[in-house]
Amino acid sequence: MNFAVLQFPASNCDQDAVHAVRLLGHSARFVWHKENSLGDTDAVLVPGGFSYGDYLRCGAIARFSPVMQAVKQFADNGGLVLGICNGFQVLCEAGLLPGALIRNRSLQFRCENVFLKTATIDSPFTNQIPAGQLLRVPIAHGEGCYFADTDTIAKLKVNQQILWQYANAQGELTDGANPNGAVENIAGICNERRNVAGLMPHPERACEPLLGSTDGRLIFESIFHALKSGPAAKVA
Amino acid sequence: MTGGNRRLDMKAKIIITPKKAVLDPQGKTVQDALQHMGYQGVGAVHVGKYLEIELSGSDKDAARKQIDEACHKFLSNPVIEDYKLEIE
Numbered sequence: 346m347n348f349a350v351l352q353f354p355a356s357n358c359d360q361d362a363v364h365a366v367r368l369l370g371h372s373a374r375f376v377w378h379k380e381n382s383l384g385d386t387d388a389v390l391v392p393g394g395f396s397y398g399d400y401l402r403c404g405a406i407a408r409f410s411p412v413m414q415a416v417k418q419f420a421d422n423g424g425l426v427l428g429i430c431n432g433f434q435v436l437c438e439a440g441l442l443p444g445a446l447i448r449n450r451s452l453q454f455r456c457e458n459v460f461l462k463t464a465t466i467d468s469p470f471t472n473q474i475p476a477g478q479l480l481r482v483p484i485a486h487g488e489g490c491y492f493a494d495t496d497t498i499a500k501l502k503v504n505q506q507i508l509w510q511y512a513n514a515q516g517e518l519t520d521g522a523n524p525n526g527a528v529e530n531i532a533g534i535c536n537e538r539r540n541v542a543g544l545m546p547h548p549e550r551a552c553e554p555l556l557g558s559t560d561g562r563l564i565f566e567s568i569f570h571a572l573k574s575g576p577a578a579k580v581a
Numbered sequence: 582m583t584g585g586n587r588r589l590d591m592k593a594k595i596i597i598t599p600k601k602a603v604l605d606p607q608g609k610t611v612q613d614a615l616q617h618m619g620y621q622g623v624g625a626v627h628v629g630k631y632l633e634i635e636l637s638g639s640d641k642d643a644a645r646k647q648i649d650e651a652c653h654k655f656l657s658n659p660v661i662e663d664y665k666l667e668i669e
Contacts, residue, residue: 450606492660
């Protein structure tokens with residue numbers, strides 16, 4: 346599988362994303378934000394960081410970069426797109442995912458490991474996650490509080506678009522386990538078509554025992570599985 | 582760039598504030614601090630952004646239309662923010 350990992354000025358998890366994909370036996374390459382095309386690509390990763398210095402709003406400027414037009418077309422054709430951290434913010438700003446990410450309730454930058462409960466395995470991003478298994482993955486963000494109006498949240502629930510929620514070690518969705526104040530403890534969602542997803546935590550930083558957890562692999566393996574079994578969209 | 586003869590005749594003033602339904606921890610923290618400092622009668626505080634954009638020309642309606650679109654598409658995020666636009 347070929348993964349395109351976008352690079353914006355001040356992306357800083359792009360190397361980690363490429364490393365994780367290669368570690369898991371697939372190919373990944375960087376695609377600069379000024380590119381108009383993704384080339385031969387099976388899936389797109391929009392990495393974490395502080396694209397364009399987070400000026401104006403996180404992800405607000407990145408969404409207008411040339412490469413994002415190509416990503417939008419790729420997504421419109423059914424291609425798999427995963428946004429991690431700042432990548433999630435970019436996808437929300439671009440309108441590829443509903444809602445927005447705002448300042449953490451605590452006003453603090455939170456950098457720690459969290460537990461994620463997978464709300465549904467019915468998605469290309471969660472299909473390999475064993476039922477009931479919590480994922481131990483790190484977060485590192487100051488503006489990761491997911492917000493959407495009540496109608497949108499209701500729609501997310503009905504369509505099972507909530508993929509991951511912050512939980513405690515027992516898998517309960519408590520307020521104490523919510524690191525940023527996100528509505529419904531939401532850590533990650535997908536679009537209605539289920540081919541575009543975003544999450545604030547960093548699965549790419551949890552793929553090796555050396556890093557303390559390999560739970561992030563399950564998300565990548567879900568994508569590999571989806572690409573192998575489903576009709577992969579190819580967009581030049 | 583100075584813009585040569587380009588005249589900056591108008592100014593767009595944009596105030597962006599968080600929507601009421603959106604959690605505003607900054608506003609809450611500032612409110613708490615003001616109350617802690619002893620200022621009387623301080624209610625809810627909302628922390629937003631202020632932008633000034635210099636514009637050439639004199640057609641205020643055209644400028645408003647253009648900047649209003651930019652506010653909606655780019656300068657604010659309608660999911661979480663409201664904005665007020667003035668052209669002068």
